[in-house]
Amino acid sequence: MTAALELGSGESGDNLLARVRTVLGRRTEGRAVALLAVVAVVTAFLEPVVFTSYPVTLGRIALIGLVALGLTAVILMGELDLSVASTLAVSGVVMASIESLPLGIVAALLVGLMIGAANAFFVVAVGINSFIATLGMLFFLRGSAFVLSNEEPVRLANRDAGIAFGKPFLGPLTPRMLLFIGAFIALQVFVTRVRVGREFYAVGGNREAAYDAGIPVTRRIVTGFMISGFVAAMAGVINTLERTAADPTAGSTVLLASFAAAIVGGVLLTGGRGSIFGTLLGATSLGILQVALTLSGVQVDVQNIVIGLVLLLAVITDPNSVRGVVGSVRSLLQGRSRA
Amino acid sequence: MRDDDHDHPVGDGADPNGEPIIEARNITKSFGGAVAVDGVGLAVGAGEIHGLVGENGAGKSTLMRVLAGIVTPDHGVVSIDGVDLDAGNTRAALDAGIALVHQELSLVPEMTVAENILLGSTPTTSGFIKVSEQRRIAAEALNEIGVSVDLDEPIVRLSVALRQFVEIARAVARKPRVLILDEPTATLTPAETDYLLDMLQRLADRGLAIIYISHRIPEIFRICHRVTVLRDGKLVDNIAIADTTPDAVVDQMVGRELKIEEGQRREALPGSVVLSAEGIEAHRVNGIDLQVRAGEIVGLGGLVGAGRTELVRSIIGADIRSAGDVTITTDKGEARVRTYRSAVNNGLAYVPEERRTDGLALTMSVSDNVALPNRSELSRAGILSRSKIARRAQELAEVVGLRPPQVQREAGEYSGGNQQKIVLAKWLGRKPAVIVLDEPTRGVDVGAKAEIHRLIKELADNGTAVLVVSSDLPELLELSDLIHVVRDGRIAGTLDGSVADEKSVMSLASGEATVSGNGDPDDLVGSAQ
Numbered sequence: 001m002t003a004a005l006e007l008g009s010g011e012s013g014d015n016l017l018a019r020v021r022t023v024l025g026r027r028t029e030g031r032a033v034a035l036l037a038v039v040a041v042v043t044a045f046l047e048p049v050v051f052t053s054y055p056v057t058l059g060r061i062a063l064i065g066l067v068a069l070g071l072t073a074v075i076l077m078g079e080l081d082l083s084v085a086s087t088l089a090v091s092g093v094v095m096a097s098i099e100s101l102p103l104g105i106v107a108a109l110l111v112g113l114m115i116g117a118a119n120a121f122f123v124v125a126v127g128i129n130s131f132i133a134t135l136g137m138l139f140f141l142r143g144s145a146f147v148l149s150n151e152e153p154v155r156l157a158n159r160d161a162g163i164a165f166g167k168p169f170l171g172p173l174t175p176r177m178l179l180f181i182g183a184f185i186a187l188q189v190f191v192t193r194v195r196v197g198r199e200f201y202a203v204g205g206n207r208e209a210a211y212d213a214g215i216p217v218t219r220r221i222v223t224g225f226m227i228s229g230f231v232a233a234m235a236g237v238i239n240t241l242e243r244t245a246a247d248p249t250a251g252s253t254v255l256l257a258s259f260a261a262a263i264v265g266g267v268l269l270t271g272g273r274g275s276i277f278g279t280l281l282g283a284t285s286l287g288i289l290q291v292a293l294t295l296s297g298v299q300v301d302v303q304n305i306v307i308g309l310v311l312l313l314a315v316i317t318d319p320n321s322v323r324g325v326v327g328s329v330r331s332l333l334q335g336r337s338r339a
Numbered sequence: 340m341r342d343d344d345h346d347h348p349v350g351d352g353a354d355p356n357g358e359p360i361i362e363a364r365n366i367t368k369s370f371g372g373a374v375a376v377d378g379v380g381l382a383v384g385a386g387e388i389h390g391l392v393g394e395n396g397a398g399k400s401t402l403m404r405v406l407a408g409i410v411t412p413d414h415g416v417v418s419i420d421g422v423d424l425d426a427g428n429t430r431a432a433l434d435a436g437i438a439l440v441h442q443e444l445s446l447v448p449e450m451t452v453a454e455n456i457l458l459g460s461t462p463t464t465s466g467f468i469k470v471s472e473q474r475r476i477a478a479e480a481l482n483e484i485g486v487s488v489d490l491d492e493p494i495v496r497l498s499v500a501l502r503q504f505v506e507i508a509r510a511v512a513r514k515p516r517v518l519i520l521d522e523p524t525a526t527l528t529p530a531e532t533d534y535l536l537d538m539l540q541r542l543a544d545r546g547l548a549i550i551y552i553s554h555r556i557p558e559i560f561r562i563c564h565r566v567t568v569l570r571d572g573k574l575v576d577n578i579a580i581a582d583t584t585p586d587a588v589v590d591q592m593v594g595r596e597l598k599i600e601e602g603q604r605r606e607a608l609p610g611s612v613v614l615s616a617e618g619i620e621a622h623r624v625n626g627i628d629l630q631v632r633a634g635e636i637v638g639l640g641g642l643v644g645a646g647r648t649e650l651v652r653s654i655i656g657a658d659i660r661s662a663g664d665v666t667i668t669t670d671k672g673e674a675r676v677r678t679y680r681s682a683v684n685n686g687l688a689y690v691p692e693e694r695r696t697d698g699l700a701l702t703m704s705v706s707d708n709v710a711l712p713n714r715s716e717l718s719r720a721g722i723l724s725r726s727k728i729a730r731r732a733q734e735l736a737e738v739v740g741l742r743p744p745q746v747q748r749e750a751g752e753y754s755g756g757n758q759q760k761i762v763l764a765k766w767l768g769r770k771p772a773v774i775v776l777d778e779p780t781r782g783v784d785v786g787a788k789a790e791i792h793r794l795i796k797e798l799a800d801n802g803t804a805v806l807v808v809s810s811d812l813p814e815l816l817e818l819s820d821l822i823h824v825v826r827d828g829r830i831a832g833t834l835d836g837s838v839a840d841e842k843s844v845m846s847l848a849s850g851e852a853t854v855s856g857n858g859d860p861d862d863l864v865g866s867a868q
């Protein structure tokens with residue numbers, strides 16, 4: 001009788017300090033907090049303008065963040081969606097090509113949902129690896145955006161609405177920021193409190209167990225891709241409104257940054273681990289970083305190098321890979337010293 | 340292949356005492372031409388514990404996966420209270436009250452205990468999770484099986500044994516009518532096993548129908564009312580426990596008379612020290628010294644979670660150690676080893692506990708798996724020789740008794756126990772200087788277990804230094820020349836293998852005795868030298 005009762009987990013303690021340690025030990029956002037601190041402090045010294053002209057910075061964070069949030073839903077299930085940035089561009093072009101603004105917005109969002117559904121179809125029904133399926137979608141959509149727009153920016157018919165959209169609405173917050181915050185809260189609640197969203201973790205963490213427990217895995221994957229498509233289209237709508245025009249090249253720097261945001265935020269590429277809050281922290285750090293680099297006159301290509309490095313750094317500092325890295329470095333060094 | 344309506348030699352398994360709750364009729368399932376389950380019937384009534392036994396690959400897990408709607412059978416139906424279930428529909432089976440505890444752990448690592456217990460049946464109001472309800476049900480289920488664990492702890496942070504109990508709590512939380520357990524005791528200590536078996540009897544007394552799979556025949560005879568024996572996918576017997584004997588059941592499983600010479604110990608002639616570890620400290624390991632000599636088998640006993648796996652992993656360099664020195668001495672000289680790779684280069688072989696994650700490439704063929712650690716030996720001018728690999732793998736597959744011995748099949752297609760044999764075969768091929776085995780026969784059937792024991796002894800007789808971790812006491816006692824009992828990451832005491840018995844090991848493991856304590860002094864030979 002007693003033996004089974006003694007199976008303590010060994011890690012959790014009774015006093016407050018131990019409890020705090022236990023709770024912190026369960027969080028996955030550590031690296032995002034660290035990156036945010038470093039980026040914020042360095043920027044505050046070198047390029048304080050990033051913070052004084054905060055509307056620009058917040059706008060950038062919102063753009064990266066929105067796309068990253070949708071992406072997080074997909075990565076949590078152990079899948080990938082590389083088509084998000086092109087979805088942003090296509091939906092913007094569709095929206096601007098339609099005379100009526102409300103109709104245009106609805107059409108753009110529908111396009112996003114359809115793209116998500118198409119991605120999901122290739123992944124679950126046809127059985128193509130999501131990396132390949134959405135890579136194909138990336139080029140298909142980018143091409144479509146150029147064809148639909150005749151390779152030049154499409155002006156929005158109703159420019160005034162666009163200008164109004166960029167104005168602060170509530171305190172310093174523009175509607176774009178508010179929408180982003182809304183999407184963040186909605187997704188945060190979705191993956192922590194709503195059953196369907198919570199089951200994304202099961203689909204990514206142990207897909208076989210999810211099947212066996214009777215979770216409709218296919219339906220969850222479809223939902224995830226549609227969320228990703230929808231949110232990317234929303235980012236496209238917002239972007240188009242603010243610029244009062246849809247650019248078929250829009251979002252070209254967003255894909256890398258939004259991926260980096262999710263990974264820095266603690267989302268595990270193979271799924272099952274991560275949080276929406278972590279992605280928000282990641283997006284904030286990368287947004288600040290991008291704006292700081294832009295303001296200091298760093299070229300886009302060089303920016304991509306920096307963000308690519310951040311992404312790589314995030315992947316290698318993942319606790320799951322640290323062990324492997326330490327091990328191989330050690331054996332490398334040892335091999336040297338022996339030779 | 341056989342047709343739908345053929346007769347079984349021993350009836351269709353109907354329970355004579357009243358209506359069965361669950362009944363499976365004529366289940367057949369094949370995987371790409373190989374028949375895994377062949378026209379098997381099974382019926383279990385309320386309050387009955389029904390044992391299911393058979394060698395590795397006999398089709399036990401497959402049959403249970405059919406009952407749980409995870410595998411769609413080629414033929415046959417499963418019914419609950421006489422109502423046929425939709426074949427291959429997990430949801431329908433769950434709703435009808437069939438709960439399966441899988442052979443391999445099937446929890447979601449990053450989700451909490453409470454979430455895992457209610458996975459797939461999370462209570463909601465308009466889509467939102469009712470957290471308090473979820474915690475209440477989870478706590479109730481854990482309470483029902485008498486296990487206490489933090490509901491908010493993610494599964495990754497739990498020990499293997501605790502995960503097993505969480506898994507059982509999950510099945511119990513569904514208020515099932517039929518509870519199926521596929522080798523639940525493989526990862527448990529004797530005390531935990533006792534606890535589990537008592538618990539199952541209590542559940543059965545409350546009217547559950549229980550199907551219980553185990554390779555440990557004494558467990559079957561302790562709690563089961565009836566037993567079904569499978570061999571090569573076919574039903575061999577379905578008989579009341581009172582009408583049979585353990586020997587008869589084992590003979591039926593293997594289809595011939597098997598003489599297992601139990602507890603036969605060998606004469607050990609230890610040579611010089613091969614593996615030496617001094618002052619080892621690591622996560623959950625608090626300063627351990629030990630040595631293994633050529634031709635000697637050293638056993639590590641103790642409760643699951645005592646730190647034995649952590650100890651051997653830190654010794655061989657698979658986990659980081661914060662202090663301590665390890666040396667491997669062979670005819671090539673003495674080498675200090677820091678990393679796993681250098682240990683392997685110096686003649687170490689390691690068979691890990693978690694075979695599915697650490698020991699096997701599941702999507703690779705058996706022969707490729709076996710070739711992995713033997714690459715240099717099996718290649719010609721740096722290029723792997725296909726024919727050599729196949730020949731070698733075939734030999735090794737026969738040595739460990741792989742069933743079926745088809746080395747071109749993917750490792751992942753093999754049954755749980757057969758996967759364990761593949762991991763063993765992989766290392767046996769090397770004739771290592773030191774071999775470290777962590778739970779070498781977990782989930783392995785009786786016949787193969789005896790065979791593996793014979794192999795381990797043979798390795799030692801040929802001069803290999805052997806370090807074995809085992810929670811299986813008879814195994815530990817049969818194999819070991821020297822037994823270190825580990826508790827809380829320390830060596831609680833060391834016993835001479837020829838005089839140790841289950842009691843002396845257990846009392847050291849549970850902390851009731853210390854080296855200088857109240858055990859029989861003849862059983863104790865002082866602590867590690």
Ligand SMILES: Nc1ncnc2c1ncn2[C@@H]1O[C@H](COP(=O)(O)OP(=O)(O)OP(=O)(O)O)[C@@H](O)[C@H]1O
Nearest residue numbers: 370375395396397398399400401752753754755756
């Ligand atoms: N998914 C699969 N693909 C191909 N073959 C399979 C698959 N699952 C099981 N088999 C085969 O079916 C047979 C029965 O396997 P099963 O897992 O039911 O055995 P078991 O009796 O549970 O054995 P063990 O005691 O080792 O767990 C084995 O020969 C196995 O190789």
Ligand SMILES: [Mg+2]
Nearest residue numbers: 400442754755
């Ligand atoms: Mg099995």
